[in-house]
Amino acid sequence: MTQNRANEDGTPVTALQTDAEILHKWYEYASQQPGSIGSLLQLLRFRQRKSEEQQRREFEVSVADFTKLQSMRSPRPDHFHSDAQRIARACHVGQVFHFEQTLMLARNLAGHAPSTQGDVYEAAFDAFTSDQSMTEEE
């Protein structure tokens, strides 16, 4: 079994993993969990037929920071604006406003917060997808 793997000095192989490696695995796991930013962005990628790489470039964020960003829990409904901005700053997102808008769009799409403000973004989203299909047709 793999559990008895050890180096020559008897140190288990797993003990040699760095904090960064351990956290990277966590980010990957957490980003797939319901309620994470990753799950919201994935929903939007599916609707917009975008790749993760495209989305990352739009936000102007590094690969490592994007992995961490996606692992975080979604902003709280009652602190949405400030949470989204703080998350964007912590993960060195270049396009903070775009990130915040995208997140709100995804949240509304997921049906988390049906509101007047959400309707505006939903409309913007519909317009965006229409534009995209027109581009595809061209």
Place this chain on the structure above:
Amino acid sequence: MQESNFPQPTPEQLAGFQEGDPLVINEVVELVLPSILRWAWIQYQRLPPDDVRDIVHQVLAEICYHAARYDPRRSLFTTYVIGLLKRRLADLYATQQERDEKEEYGPDAHEKLLSLPYNETEALDEDTRLVREEFFHSVEEHLEPAEREIFQLMRKGVKSSRAFAAVLVRYGPVSDEANEVKNAKARLMRKVTFLAKTLGYAPEDLR
């Protein structure tokens, strides 16, 4: 509250954690995850490291999802995490154990095991059997829960040290399985011998 060797979140971080602040939740995870995972890998060396990591991730994700459930007045954060982890890892250990035993003894292992005490009981003199049963019953009342389970396994004639280890792991981490099983059995035998003397049973009635 007990001291801990694990890094602990600050009171401000704990307050933010309970409020479900996503950034603070991430800070807390980044603070405690590496040390807790390394602890789990060392304590549960018989389990596949990837499985241990999966369980640690699951437990942490659930704790983050239900952040308001944690009460800092009742326990340290890492004590809370480890308490939940131990239960999950014990379940994983039991599953692994069952899988290993099936591989080791084959599909009819369970039937073989059941037949052992029956055959032994038949060969016993009826009086001795009654005295023994009465004694075992008295002994079990004086044993701790883990000791009682080990005692019952020994009575069933179980030889596999993994079966005993599975009991031990339910009551705490086991790092050196063979040694800890051996010590637990030896401690139990000393206790049983002492109880036999105290309760006035003759050794010949118990053989």
